[in-house]
Amino acid sequence: MSVVTKGDVPVWRRRTTPEQYFIWLAWLVGTAITVYCWKLISDKTLWIFVEDAPRQAADMASRMSPPAWSYMSKLWIPLWDTLNIATLGTAISIVLAVPVAFCAARNTTPSVLFVRPVALFIIVSSRSINSLLWALMLVTILGPGVFAGVVAIGLRSIGFVAKLLYEAIEEIDASQVEAVTATGASGAQVLTYGIVPQVLPAFAGISVFRWDINIRESTVLGLVGAGGIGLQLDASINTLAWTQVSMILLAILATVIVSEWVSAKIRHAII
Amino acid sequence: MLRIENLVKQYRTGDKALKGISLEVPVGQVMALIGPSGAGKSTLIRCVNRLVEPSSGKIFLDGTELTGLGIGGLRRARRRMGMIFQEYALVERLSVMENVLSGRLGYVGFWRSWWRRFPQSDVQEAFRLLERVGLDHMADKRADELSGGQRQRVGICRALIQNPSLLLVDEPTASLDPKTSRQIMRLICELCDERQLAAIINIHDVQLAQMFARRVVGLQLGEIVYDGPPDGLDAEVLTRIYGEEDWEATIGKVDAEDEENGEAA
Structure with missing residues (x-):
């Protein structure tokens, strides 16, 4: 000025x-x-390739259509696996993320000097590695299959859930906590009466949001062998079965739309 | 009953909020604590139940030294001190009943409180208190559905269900309209009379303090500058507490309102 x-x-x-x-x-x-x-x-x-792009795209589209509708009968089980990977992974991450979040929030952590940095480190390391990379490592450690996928999704989501939750915990109204403390309540009671009711809507929103993201992430885990519909996708691409690929993409699209609708409903019901 | 000896509170920023306060509140006395913003009123009552840790000095409640208590002892001592807050400080997303019963948290174990299985006697007392303040039909409502005056009544119930011997009241009327303010102050004073409770009431409104309290203490920059009956608050005393201002209107109005009040009653 x-x-x-x-x-x-x-x-x-x-x-x-x-x-x-x-x-x-x-x-x-x-x-x-x-x-x-x-x-x-x-x-x-290489602009020659780019100039060629529209023709290539049209070619691929023609090879992908019509989708192999009959292939769908082989997709129900992988699709169910994918949903389970996302749901179980989210559930595991929530169970582990809640204590981490309370340790990371400045106003609830047992020790700002020792516990909080550890919790923050867990959050950062979980967030900095993509689900696909977690899956890549876990397939080597645990062997290929759905279990590696569940653990990969779980590990990746801990950081996400814990970070958003601890930010919500730090933003609560301190006077409500003060009032419960003033009654002579114990630490655990202050937590359940003064803090939990305040962060419950945020917690529900975060969990459903992460579940929604995890459904999308778990569709690709199969590319590295961690189970789910990605396995079929990988196999179809490798055998150049483009009509099957388009069928799989349609199935994923439908699943994501449904999950989006469900999570919107749940969020609306809870908040 | 409550004895404060040479209480000092210095915040980490270096600000001295209380500079050696000594004060005694006998059983059943309603004491108003007045003073400008930043005088240390809130700090003083928060030092009593140690929501704020005093820097030095001693506080005794019925012979127990509060300042030296460990975690368990402090919890037991806090049960005997009910607190009422400026912005009500109800847990907004819990029901009225849960808010009132949360006053019993110091008496029930964790799992009982987690499953909301409070002893029947507590629940009955909660209903009785809600009826006393005229809110028995609201027990199942969520706290954020209530109006300001109703919320403060719930806050009062939460403090009283502790069965305290001392009430610490922090600006109970600051967010309320004048009529509701008077009703809430009257309610607090009546309840203190009924139960022989001592109370320290922080209050901005000098007229309300004069109307309802039997003793007024004036705080200024962390020091007591007046301690006496409400009608001793003249222009000279108010200037000492708040600074230079035309106080004639404030003092004059109080007398008129007191009479009006007497007629209404």
Whole structure:
């Protein structure tokens, strides 16, 4: 903000002149970098292939249609596996994430110095590794199959659930907690009467949201051998059975739509 | 009953909120604590039940030194001190009944409270208290469905079901309209009379303090600058507590309202 006196009238501007020039300069530099990067990408792209893209896409579409409807009879069980991976993985992650969240929240942690950093580290390490990578490692450790998928989804989701939950815990109204404490309630009672009712809606919302995400994530886990419909997807792509691939994609799409509808309903009912 | 000796509270920021307060509240006395914002009123009552840890000094309740108690002892001592809050501080997503019964948390074990299986005598007492404050039909409502005055009544029930010997009341009327404020203050004072409770009531409104309290203590920057009967609050005393201002209107109005009150009763 700057006030310049012109004559004897004070004039107000949002920014001083140097600030204004600096902002212009920053925009100029930003634009230049974007243009330069665009050129780098362009130089390294084989444009012959890109020019070919519409024809290739049309070709693939023709090979994918019509979807192999009869193949659906072999997809019900993998689809059920996929749903189970997502649901069980989410359940495991919730059970493990709740204590982590209470240890990570500044207002409920037993020790800001020792416990909180450990909890935060668990959250970060769980979040920084993608489900697919967790699955890749777990297939090596646990062997291929649905179980590796469940554990992969669970491990990936702990961080997500715990992070959102501990942020919700930190935002609660402290006076309600104070009031319950003042009655002579024990620590566990303060938790269940003063804190839990306040974070319950957030907790329900987070859990359902994560379940929704996990259904989508568990459809690809099969690509690395961790069970579910991804196994069929992998097999169909490898044998160039494109009509089966399109059938699988349609089945995944339908599942995601249904899960989205269910989670919206649940969230609406709880909050 | 309650004895405070040379209480000092210094916050970590270095601010001295209380500078050596000594105060005694006998059984059954309703005491109003007045003073400008930041004078240390809230800190003082929170030091009594140790929601705020005092820096030094001693506090005795019926001979028990509160300042030296461990966790278990403090919990038992807190049961005897009911607290009423400015913004009611009800647990918004619990029902009225659960809020009232939460006043018994110091007396029941964890699993009983978790499954909401409070002793029948507690439930009966809760109903009796709700009836006393005129809210017995609201027991199943969620706390966030109530109006301000109703919420504060629930807050009062929660404090009383503890069966306390002392009430700590923090700005009970700050979020209420003038009529409800008077009703709530009258209710608190009546209940204190019925049960021979001592009370410390923090209050902004000088007129309300004069109307309802039998003793007024004025706090200014962490020090007691007045301790006496409500009618001793003249322009000179109010200036000492709050600073220079035209106090004639405040003092004059109180007398008129007191008479009006007497007629209404």
